[in-house]
Amino acid sequence: MRALVLILVLLAALPAPADVIHLKNGRTIWADQVRENKDRVEYDLGEDTYAIPKSSVERIDADGAAPVHAASGTSANAPDITPPAPSFNHEADVAEKVIRDGKVDTDALASLAQTANPELAATAYFLAGKHESDHGNFLQAKRYYESALRFQPDNSTLLIYYAACLMRTGHAAEALPYAQHAARIAPDSPDAIAMLGFVQFASDHTPDAIRSWKKSLTLRPDATVSQYLARAERESSAESDFSQRESSHFNLHFEGKDTSETFRRDLLATLDSEYDDLVRDLGYSPHNNIAVTLYTQQAFFDATRAPSWSGAINDGKLRIPISGITSVTPELARVLKHELTHSFVSQMSSNRCPTWLNEGIAQIEEGKSAASYGHQLAQLFAAGNEIPFNVLEGSFMSFSAPEATAAYAESLAATEYIRDAYGMSEITRILERLSEGSSTEAALRATIHSDYHQLRDEMTRSLKERYGE
Secondary structure, eight states, rough: OOOOOOOOOOOOOOOOOEEEEEESSSSSEESSEEOOOEEEEEEEETTTEEEGGGGEEEEEEEEEEEEOOOTTTTTSOOOOOOOOOOOOOOOHHHHHHHHTEEEEHHHHHHHHSSSSSSSHHHHHHHHHHHHHTTTTHHHHHHHHHHHHHHOOOTTTHHHHHHHHHHHHOHHHHHHHHHHHHHHHHOTTOHHHHHHHHHHHHHTTTTTHHHHHHHHHHHHHHHHHHHHHHEEEEHHHHHHTEOOOOOEEEEEEEEEEGGOHHHHHHHHHHHHHHHHHHHHHHHHOOOOEEEEEEEHHHHHHHHHHHHTTTTOEESSEEEEETTTOOOOOOOOHHHHHHHHHHHHHHHHHTTTTOOHHHHHOOOOHHTOOOGGHHHHHHHHHTTTSOOOOTTGGGGGSSTEEEEHHHHHHHHHHHHHHHHHHHHOOHHHHHHHHHHHHHOOHHHHHHHHHHHOHHHHHHHHHHHHHHHOOO
């Protein structure tokens, strides 16, 4: 089996060589390929092509390294872990039959499944699942891995990949027994033990994750596992004297000396009410309980290493600084609704939602309107100085405070435009398309029939009509 990147719930692409477009307004665009024409610069990003006026470009550098960003509402980038040695003896032969013209041949797959050789059938379904997960279709990959496990339930490689796929589709709690089984079968595999740690961390069992990652590192040093271990230890240290309380949808972690029983009860009641609102608005209910941690201001930054402008974080867990707050204020309720929305969106899109759409939906749900930024946005778009949508697909965490303000305003305006022009149902359809492996632009074309260029033009006209230039 060739070297693979283990698919985790926090999957992100590794840095790759890229052309770097430096804009005169100080922003930067990383592209797969850049072409200069007479009056514009065209660049490719994945399967999509964009164009910007040449007059807005300061310079173009070749062979840079594109940054890796995590999507909003998720944690850091997925670790690059080589899975355990394969236990499939027929992979090369089966691959030629199962994958044809870049697609899974379902007829060949069904034929191989009917053979009397369970290993052959398991290999076929594994390769089909691997192909789909490589192309971002984690829901279909999940089904193929399940079929593979019916033929080989004790195959550690299958168990690892299935557990990772469950995490990616928002089923971290369900992934736990499979990761535990893989670790029992392969107790000396650093990959199986590391995978168990990731599942434990995602399902709010941080002390267990720390123990698993430490064991994995004794079996094989790994820089990425070490980074996650350090993060978990920071979190564990910041929350060393925290207590826990549960509701039907949430696991609440808090410092007893800093929060009253009345405050905790009211906060859980607010979260439950907002959860119900989101179920009605988005037509979706998360699979597992959501972890919510209340921090003092300093403990929040110690645990998260968040930029100073951030007010709260959802990295799979809602992390809320509440220093000086003794009751559920309207502002706190708004923050909770915003961060909770990220949990819904992340699961609905299998953690594939671009940040601009994720943040746009969250701001709509908390009750914000782009009207307060309307005139400035109209001027920004009319002058072509907005942050391009492809740049807004990644995390905002590296932005300065002014850049972050612009990024959130653009995200809200774009999402609000889609909702007003096409309906909230189209936003949920976009999330569904993303969960099935579509790129953002492919999802937009399949729903609102617009790519980024068309969406930008439509927004520019709309902003001008509503707010002038």
